Structures are given as C-alpha cells and as structure tokens.
Amino acid sequence: MADRVAIVGAGWAGLACAVELADAGCQVEVFEAARTLGGRARAVEIDGLRLDNGAHLLVGAYTETLRLMQKVDVGETALKRIPLHLEYPGHVRIVAPQLPAPLHLVWALLAARGLSLKEKFAAVRFMRALKKCRYRLPRDITAKQLIANQPPRVRRFLWEPLCLAALNTPVAQASAQVFLNVLRDTLAAGRAASDLLLPASDLAALFPEPAARFVAARGGKVHRSRRIRSLDELTDFEHRVVAVAPQHLAALVPDIAAGLDFTWQPIATCYLRYPENCRLPFPMVGSAQGCAQWLFDRGALCGQDGLVAAVVSGAGSWQALGHARLARAIHAEIARLVPGLPPPVWTRVIEEKRATFCCTPGLARPGPAASIPGVWLAGDYVASDYPATLEGAVRSGVDAARRIIRSET
Numbered sequence: 001m002a003d004r005v006a007i008v009g010a011g012w013a014g015l016a017c018a019v020e021l022a023d024a025g026c027q028v029e030v031f032e033a034a035r036t037l038g039g040r041a042r043a044v045e046i047d048g049l050r051l052d053n054g055a056h057l058l059v060g061a062y063t064e065t066l067r068l069m070q071k072v073d074v075g076e077t078a079l080k081r082i083p084l085h086l087e088y089p090g091h092v093r094i095v096a097p098q099l100p101a102p103l104h105l106v107w108a109l110l111a112a113r114g115l116s117l118k119e120k121f122a123a124v125r126f127m128r129a130l131k132k133c134r135y136r137l138p139r140d141i142t143a144k145q146l147i148a149n150q151p152p153r154v155r156r157f158l159w160e161p162l163c164l165a166a167l168n169t170p171v172a173q174a175s176a177q178v179f180l181n182v183l184r185d186t187l188a189a190g191r192a193a194s195d196l197l198l199p200a201s202d203l204a205a206l207f208p209e210p211a212a213r214f215v216a217a218r219g220g221k222v223h224r225s226r227r228i229r230s231l232d233e234l235t236d237f238e239h240r241v242v243a244v245a246p247q248h249l250a251a252l253v254p255d256i257a258a259g260l261d262f263t264w265q266p267i268a269t270c271y272l273r274y275p276e277n278c279r280l281p282f283p284m285v286g287s288a289q290g291c292a293q294w295l296f297d298r299g300a301l302c303g304q305d306g307l308v309a310a311v312v313s314g315a316g317s318w319q320a321l322g323h324a325r326l327a328r329a330i331h332a333e334i335a336r337l338v339p340g341l342p343p344p345v346w347t348r349v350i351e352e353k354r355a356t357f358c359c360t361p362g363l364a365r366p367g368p369a370a371s372i373p374g375v376w377l378a379g380d381y382v383a384s385d386y387p388a389t390l391e392g393a394v395r396s397g398v399d400a401a402r403r404i405i406r407s408e409t
Contacts, residue, residue: 003027003238004026004027004028004029004236004237004238004239005021005026005027005028005029005237005238005239005240005241005404006029006030006031006234006237006239006240006241007021007028007029007030007031007240007241007243007378008031008228008231008234008240008241008242008243008244008252009030009031009032009039009242009243009244009245009248009378009379010030010031010032010034010037010038010039010208010212010222010224010243011037011038011039011040011041011042011208011243011244011245011379011393012038012039012041012065012207012208012390012393012394012397013039013243013378013379013380013393013394013396013397013400014030014032014039014241014243014244014378014397015030015037015207015208015211015212015215015397016064016068016211016378016393016394016395016396016397016398016401017241017243017378017397017398017400017401018030018211018215018220018222018397018401019068019071019072019211019214019215020068020397020398020401020402020405021401021404021405022214022215022218022219022220023071023214023218024401024405025218026404026405027219027220028215028218028220028221029220029221029222029223029237030212030215030220030221030222030223031223031226031227031228031234032222032223032224032225032226033225033226033227033228034224034225035224035225036204036224037204037208037209037211037212037222037224038203038204038207038208039245039393040053040054040245040352040355041053041054041056041203041390041393042203042204042208043202043203043204043205044350046271046348047273047346047348049304049307050202050204050205051202051271051298051309052199052202052203052269052309053203053269053350053352054267054269054311054350054352054355055269055294055296055309055310055311056199056203056390057165057196057197057198057284057294058079058196058197058198058199058390058391059186059193059194059195059196059197060081060186060190060192060193060194060195060197061185061186061189061193061194061391062197062389062390062391062394063391064391064394064395064398065207065390065391065394066197068207068211068394068398069206069207069210071214072207072210072211072213072214073210073214074205074206074207074210076197077200078199078200078201078205078206079197079198079199079200079206080197080198080199080200080283080301081195081196081197082195082196082197082198082283082284083095083096083097083098083104083191083194083195083196084096084104084105084108084187084194084195084196085196085282085284086157086158086161086286087281087282087284087285087286088114088157088285088286088287088288089281089285089288089337090288091114091157091288092112092113092114092115092153092157092158093112093113093114094108094109094112094113094157094158095108095111096108096191096194097111098191099191100191101188101189101190101191101193102127102188104191104194105127105187105188105194106124109123109124109127110124114153114157115153115154115157118151119151119153119154122150122151122154123150123154123158126147126150126154127183127187127188130180130183130184130188131188135180135181135183135184135188136177136180137176137177137180139362140175140176140177140361140362141176141361142171142172142173142174142175142176142360142361143159143163143167143171143172143174143175143176143179144171144172144174145176146176146179146180147159147160147163147171157286157288159171161286161293161294162179162182162183163179164293164313164314165293165294165313166179166182166387166389167179167182167356167359167387167388168265168267168313168314168355168356168359168387168388169265169314169356169358169359169360169387170314170315170316173358173360174359174360175359175360175361175362175363175387176361177361178359178385178386178387181385181386182386182387185385196284198283198284198296198301199301199302200301200302201302202302228252229251230251230252231252231253231372231375238374239374239375239376239404239407240374240375240376241375241376241377241378241397241400241401241404242370242375242376242377242378243377243378243379243397243400244379245354245379245381246260246262246357246379246381247264247354253370253371253372253375253377255370255371256366256370256371256377259366260366260381261363261364262357262358262363262381263357263358263360264353264354264355264356264357264358265313265314265315265355265356265357265358266314266315266319266351266352266353266354266355267311267312267313267314267351267352267355267356268311268312268318268326268349268350268351268352269309269310269311269312269349269350270292270309270310270312270323270326270327270330270347270348270349270350271307271308271309271310271347271348271349271350272307272308272310272327272330272331272334272344272346272347273306273307273344273345273346273347274306274307274308274341274342274344274345275306275342275345276299276305276306277305277306278299278305278306278308278338278341278342279297279299279300279338280295280296280297280300280308280334280337280338281337281338282297283296283297283300283301284296284297285337287310287333289333290329290330290332290333291310291312291316291317291318291321291326291329291330291333292310292311292312292330292333293311293312293313294310294311295308295309295310295311295333295334295337296308296309296310296311306345308334310330310333310334312326312330323349323351324347326349327344327347327348327349331343331344331347355388356380356387356388357381357388359387359388365381365382365383365384366381366382366383367382367383368382368383368396368399368400368403369403376400376403376404377396377400378393378396378397378399378400379393379396380392380393380396382396382399384396
C-alpha cells in the first residue's frame with residue numbers, strides 16, 4: 001500500500017479519490033486552494049442562507065456517488081427520492097409508476113399528459129430502437145441529428161431538456177453517443193435508476209464536508225486555502241493526483257493541458273426570494289419558455305420557504321441580458337406558474353462561465369494516467385462514458401484511487 005498520496009483539489013473527484021484511498025489504508029493529504037470544499041459544486045452563503053453555487057440534480061443511476069455518500073455516513077435522507085417526474089405545468093407531465101423496468105418507462109410515456117397518442121408511440125419506438133442497437137452508434141453525431149425524426153413536442157419536452165440537463169451542451173452541438181450513454185444508465189436501466197434525487201441540504205453537507213471528516217478520521221489531512229503551484233512541491237509523496245478543473249491544469253501538468261481542445265459551457269443559477277408562503281406546483285418543474293430550464297422549490301426541498309432556484313444551462317441569448325435583467329425574466333417565467341406571485345424580495349445570480357466542457361461528438365478526453373510516473377488525473381473531464389456530471393467526477397476519482405491501490409499490490 002502507498003505510504004503517502006497527495007491530491008490536488010478538493011472537488012467531488014478529489015474527495016472521492018481521497019475517501020477511497022483512506023478507506024484502503026493509504027495516508028492521504030488533500031490540498032485545496034479555496035476555503036470551501038466541493039470545487040464547482042460547492043456551498044455558498046447568501047443573505048444568511050446556506051445555498052449552492054449551482055442547483056444540482058442527482059439520479060438513481062449515480063451508483064458510485066450514492067455508495068460513497070453511504071461510506072461517509074450520509075444517508076439517502078439527505079436526498080428526496082422521487083420516481084421519474086418531468087413536469088411542465090400546462091404543457092406536459094411524464095411520471096413513472098412503481099413498476100419493474102422497462103414497464104415503468106413504457107407506462108410513463110404512454111400515460112404522459114400533453115402528448116398525443118402518435119407522439120407517445122413515437123417516443124416508445126425511439127427507445128426500442130436504441131435498445132436494439134444497444135445504445136451504440138456506428139459513429140458519433142449530434143443529439144439534434146439523433147432526435148431529428150421525433151415529433152416536435154417530444155423533442156421539446158423530453159429529449160432536448162434531458163440532453164441539456166445531462167450534457168450542459170445545446171442539442172445542436174451535443175454528442176449523441178454520450179447522451180445515449182446517459183439514457184442507457186437511467187431510463188433504460190432498473191426502475192430506480194431513473195429516480196430523481198433532489199438534495200435536501202446544501203452540496204457541502206451532501207458529500208464534501210463528510211468526506212473531509214472521513215479522511216481526517218483515518219489519519220489523513222485536508223488542507224484548505226493551500227494552493228499548489230507546481231507538483232515539485234509534492235515530491236515527498238509516492239503518488240500525486242491532479243483533481244483540479246481543466247482550466248487549472250497548465251501549471252501542474254502542462255503537457256496534458258496543451259493537448260486539450262476543449263471549449264466551455266456556462267451554467268447560471270438564479271435565486272429568487274419570495275414570501276414564505278410562495279410555492280411551486282412541484283419541487284422541481286420545467287420552464288416551457290424563457291431562459292430557465294428547471295425551477296427548484298427550496299422550501300419543499302430544504303425548508304427554505306419562499307426560495308426558488310432557477311437553472312439556466314448552456315450558452316444562449318440569456319448571457320447578453322446581465323444578471324438583473326435575467327432575474328427579472330425568470331421571475332416572469334415563475335409568475336406564469338404561480339398566480340398572484342409578488343415580486344421577489346431579492347435575487348442573486350451565480351454564473352459559472354466555465355461550468356463544464358462542451359460535450360461534442362468524438363471529443364478527445366485524456367485518460368487517468370499522466371505522462372509523469374506516479375501522477376494521475378481525476379475529474380469529470382477525464383475520458384469516460386459520462387459527461388461532466390457529479391457522478392462522472394466521482395467515478396473518475398474512484399478510478400484513480402483504485403489504480404494507485406493496484407499499483408502498490
């Protein structure tokens with residue numbers, strides 16, 4: 001077993017790696033440049049409230065994330081588990097029943113409100129065709145090309161929002177193969193895999209902080225506000241894991257950074273504070289028109305009554321509005337769903353300009369091993385079946401840890 005392992009970056013990938021290594025008996029030290037843990041999925045404080053820098057949704061298929069949450073003593077009570085439920089008030093409602101797979105999905109599509117029988121059968125035939133080809137394409141294309149023959153309303157209220165939510169890349173640019181990987185592991189897997197897991201706490205409490213406590217309890221260390229500017233600072237460690245965002249790789253592994261050909265996609269989360277009695281029709285609803293794609297009722301989820309979080313994924317015209325105008329536009333969207341809604345008491349927009357890489361067809365992503373012996377990469381951008389998601393980051397961290405453990409046995 002490795003005597004000492006250094007991990008640079010305390011995001012979800014770095015902490016997943018640290019937990020797996022600490023559990024195997026490794027001596028782990030994590031170095032994080034910021035005071036807060038979680039990287040691009042972290043807690044922030046606004047107006048005395050513990051919020052998140054972005055509203056994240058987990059699903060039942062996030063098996064590694066759920067496994068590590070349990071390992072660090074975070075039970076599923078930290079998440080509200082809801083069977084697949086896509087709600088666009090006044091337009092479309094798709095709800096999966098408690099039936100075995102694949103009956104739950106077939107029933108959800110055939111019983112969907114707001115879609116014609118022809119549209120429902122088109123969606124079912126599409127899923128059957130994907131199953132027949134085992135969710136593999138002979139060559140990667142865009143998601144827009146993949147769903148081109150689906151009816152317009154099925155595209156608008158099912159495939160396009162699912163693709164944008166998963167890949168954070170507009171369908172005209174998004175990788176169809178990566179989207180199919182997501183569909184394979186969620187809609188086409190066991191019934192529970194498609195469940196929505198809505199955080200009932202802030203993201204720090206969901207995994208990063210419990211992970212740090214887990215590591216410390218096993219003799220490891222998590223250094224906050226400790227920036228590592230070069231791997232030369234860590235020559236005392238047998239293994240070094242670089243678990244920073246891709247845009248920060250240049251100083252640590254310049255050859256990897258030079259080989260990346262990434263462009264970036266933003267995510268904005270707009271928080272709107274209303275009187276405490278204001279509620280959305282459902283804890284998570286889709287916005288059928290406007291800037292936001294999904295609205296989360298923080299009162300129903302976290303007990304923060306009157307607070308709504310609106311997610312705006314991927315590049316678009318919203319970027320030209322500025323934060324104040326964007327918040328006003330989103331308020332107008334919410335007001336169409338909640339009659340008599342007063343103006344918000346306050347609003348705040350958190351924009352991550354480089355939230356994820358643009359997940360395009362055939363995008364080359366680096367593997368987990370760097371060219372320097374004993375140096376490993378971990379992050380949602382590392383080559384895998386998944387796009388830049390929490391589960392992708394966690395799986396990458398676990399993979400790096402297991403490679404280190406195998407190298408020492």
